[in-house]
Amino acid sequence: MAAEQRSESPPAGPAPALAVTGLAAEPVTIQSLTARGGAMLLFVNEDCPTSALAMRRLGPLCQEWASAGVSCTAVFEDPLEVAIRVARRSGWTGGVVSQAAPYQTSRAYGLLSVPTAVLVDQQGQIADRVTGWDQPAITRLIQRAAAVAGATLATPAPTEPLRKPGCSSKAALDPAIAAAMTHPDEDAMEEMFERGWTDGLPVVPPTEERVEKMLGRHARQTSLGQVPPAMGELTLERLAACAVLAGCRPAYFPVVVAAARAALDSRFNVHGQAVTTQPAGQLVVVNGPVRHELGMNSGMGVLGPGNRANLTIGRALRLMIELTGGGMPGRLDRSTLGQMGKIGFCIAEDEEVSPWPPLHVDRGFAPEQSVVTLIGSDAPLSISDHRSRTPEDLAYVLAWAAASTWSTNWWPLSEPEVYIICPEHAEMFRAHGWTKDRLRDYMFEAVHKPAKDLRRGETTPYVHRSDPDAQIHKWASPAEIILVVAGGEAGRYSAVLGPCTGMGSQIVSAEVEPR
């Protein structure tokens, strides 16, 4: 439907009646606003930068004008909650009223754009009108207001920009477009930021109804323990709130619960990971039938965006640490750089493509069990190898890619380091009958240097104690190399994730219990 064609009304005639909602119980009328002299109405909406400019410039003067007999009211084309918040942030000291779609008051005043300032005299007649931000015209309007009130009124300092065009009034929009711009949850999302219930991205507000659906059969007040570093009590209700905030579907909740149980296992030492200056995030690897039940991604782009279950399960765990546990970056989380995996880092293993037993079977679970495994990890480092024609060459390339993880000369690493082996690389090892252990052993043996070559900058006490010609391996043992198969079927890119070092942090797995 085409927008209604209207032209701006001339600045004359009686001021139309107001159909607005204010803070007080009493209705806001032209008569009440002009009772002490005159009234300035400033039509604005939240989305318009010029509205914000006008409110910032005029807002601090409103109280003084009111004392002189000229009331000053911001007429928002937004819900009242939004109006109050925007007015507070812009330093507006006048009145605030709100109008709902179809913005009857804006229509009655013939608005095409905001901001529009309208001066009404004590007889209820429109005495002046300024559209957009026009400093000379606004000064003229204020001088007329002063004449109406018989007082001197302050005018805003002439600061650039002196003129700035306004934005479309919502009353001038096609009704369908206007409705689409007013999302019922929009203000609730802003409220989440004001409450601090976010990792910096928009979240889903955890209403009672959503949390109830997330919990399913789980008892609200059951506690899974205390979440470091601030030791917040993790009731299932709070965990469900984190899952809602993260955007999880209720079907994901059992996986979130399992991840939380694993994270709170003291062997994982989430306390150290949560507060360290390291960039450590918590990699969640999901194995077993639940991967398919939830439609998780173990294939193309597995380490990146695109799959709701992967992204929101990992994010729910992080929100648990940040909100319930108080491990918010910049506060108790002292990570120097952080990394994107700290927003959320969850993948599924491609067990069907893998030539090897999956991670959860390596860790003692049955193939038919659904299991999450948590590993403290740095960000992924991609390893390109499209040219190796033997498993030995490929294993050598993969192994040496890890040489600079954590630090170039910090050898040996005594913590688990995860490799994501892509399907084409995995196929090379399958075709030549290489087991996981054979690959791990080969990689371990491939990467070593004499101690004397590692004695620059940061290195380990072990290197300092060793004979200068002693060969130091990158890893303390082959067991530190964790192999997980995932990724798109085409392309020869695997990845290695540096470890979380020095935390005494072990890999922990937990079974996913049925919903």
Added chain:
Amino acid sequence: MTGYVSPFDDRARPEQPLADRPPQLCGLRVTLLDIRKNRGAEFLDRIETLLQSAGAVTSRQTKEIFSRPAALDLIDNIARVSDAVVEALAD
């Protein structure tokens, strides 16, 4: 007003006031706690020398690992035998 479920543990926790600062070091029993961060011991060695020259009686304790909270019995023991404690962060 929409009802939301808070992800925070909103229990009020009483603020723990800092202990009174000792007016002087002479004769004070000071425990130096090494949390096992790299080179923390070197830092404590220097602090210990300065404390001893000021007349303090020093002793050393060590945490199991820097990345976990100290064991409660270690904290209790330090509180029992010390007038003050210096904990070394390092790197």
